[in-house]
Amino acid sequence: MATRPESVITVCCSDIAGQVRGKGFPAADLENRRRFGVGWTPTNIMINCFGRIPATPFGAEGDLMLVPQPGGDIRLPYDDGTPAEHIILGDIMTMAGTPWDCCLRGLLKRAIAALEAEAGLRLIASFEHEFWYAGGEERPGDSYAASSLRGMEGFIGSFLAALRANDIAPDTFLPEYGPRQYEITIDPAEGRKAADQAVKLREICRSLARRHGSHASFSPVVTPGIVGNGVHIHFSLIDLAGKPVCYEPGRPGGMSEICASFCAGILRHARALCAVTAPSVISYERLKPHSWSAYYANLADRDREALLRICPYPEIEGVDVAKRYNIEYRGADATASPYLQLAMLVFAGLSGIREALPEPFISSGDPGRWNATERAERGIGDLPHSLDEALDALEADIAATTWLGPVLTKAYLMHKRGEIEMAGDTGLEDLCALYARAY
Secondary structure: OOOOOOOEEEEEEEOOOOOEEEEEEEHHHHHHHOOOOEEEOHHHHHOOOOOOOOOOOOOOOOOEEEEEEEEEEEEEOOOOOOOOEEEEEEEEEEOOOOEOOOOHHHHHHHHHHHHHHHHOEEEEEEEEEEEEEOOOOOOOOOOOOHHHHOOOHHHHHHHHHHHHHOOOOEEEEEEOOOOOEEEEEEOOEEHHHHHHHHHHHHHHHHHHHHHOOOOEEOOOOOOOOOOOOOEEEEEEEEEOOOOEOOEOOOOHHHEOHHHHHHHHHHHHOHHHHHHHHOOOOOHHHHOOOOOOOOOEEOEEEOOOOOOEEEOOOOOOOOOOHHHHOOEEEOOOOOOOOHHHHHHHHHHHHHHHHHOOOOOOOEEOOOHHHOOHHHHHHOOOEEOOOOHHHHHHHHHHOHHHHHHHOHHHHHHHHHHHHHHHHHHOOOOHHHHHHHHHHHO
C-alpha cells in the first residue's frame, strides 16, 4: 500500500559561522512546537564552518530552546512529488523563556530596540548579495555580459519566483565582474526583517541551485586572484512616524547631522566591526586596495572602494531624494550572520549619535595617495589586514565587546581563533575550495 510522503519542518538559527543550523520535526506537530520549539545546546554555536568544535566555553552542559518565530518561514514547494521544503527561522531561548546571550537574532532585536528607545529612530536596510554559480558558463569577456545569463533561465526564473513567494521582492539580478559571478538585490525592509530576508535568500538560492543540478557559493573568494563575493549592506534611518532623516540638502554629501554621527560611530569602531562583518580567514583576500572593496575606514561619495559609500540617486525633477538616500557598508561578506553584522552596525552607529560625533571627512579618490599621518589628519584609519588582526581589534574595543556581552564575546573570539588554527598552513587555493563548499 502506497503511503503519502510526510514533510519535515526544520527550525533554524543563523550562527557565529554564518551557517543555518537547526532541528526538524514532523510538519503535523507544528502548532505544538510554536511555544517550546526544539531542544538546543549551547556548544552548538561553537561549530565552525569546517564542521568542527576546536574549543568551547560551554562544554557538554546546558540546555536551550530553538523556538520558531513569526515571519521566519521559508517555504519551497516542488512539483515533482517530493515533500515541500519548510524551514522556520527561530530565536534561541533559555529554558526559562528568556533570550539566550548568544542568540544573534536576539542581539539584533536588542540593538534595534536601543536605537528606537534612545534616538527615536528605526533602521531600514537591504543586503546586496554576490555569489558564484557553478551552472554559469565561463568564457573570456563575460563580465556583465547578457550572454552570461544564457542557459541559466530555469534557475533564475525559479529563484526569483521563490523569493516573491517568500515575501522577498527582487530588485535586480545581473551578471557580475567575475567569472560565473552574479548579483541579486532586493527591496529594503525594516531592520530585523531585512536580516531575516538575507538569511532566507541564501538558503533559497542554494536549494534552487541544487534542484537545477548545480550549486551556488557565497564564499568571499571562490577563485584566488579573481574578484570576490561581497555583501553590501545598505541602510538608512527613519523616525517613528516613518519620515526619512538621513538627507539634508546643503550639507556635505547631502548627509544630515544625525546620519553623519551614525556613520562616524561606525568608522570609529570599524576595525572591531571587521571581525564580525568579514569574519573568515579568506575575507581579507578580498579586502585589498584597488579591488572594488574596502581597504580603509573612510566615508566617500559614490566611491565603491570606500568602507561607507554615499549611494547615488537620480538628480531629476520629481524625485524624492530623502526616500532614496542611503549609505552602503562595503566591508562585509556572507561568512557572517546577517543578524550579527546588522546588530553591530546599529550599536556602533547609535554610539555615534549618543556622543554627537561630528561628520566624518568625505574623501575623494584613493586614500592610499596620502601617507599614514595625512590619513590620520583626515580621520581615515586602516582596516585590519587579517582575521587575526580584526579579532585583536574587537577584543581591545571595550564598547564593541560590551555590545556583544561577555558570554558572546568569549564564545565568538574562541570560535574564530579556532577557525584560524584549523586553517593553519593550508594553501590559499585549497582553503578557498574549502570555504566555497562551506558557503
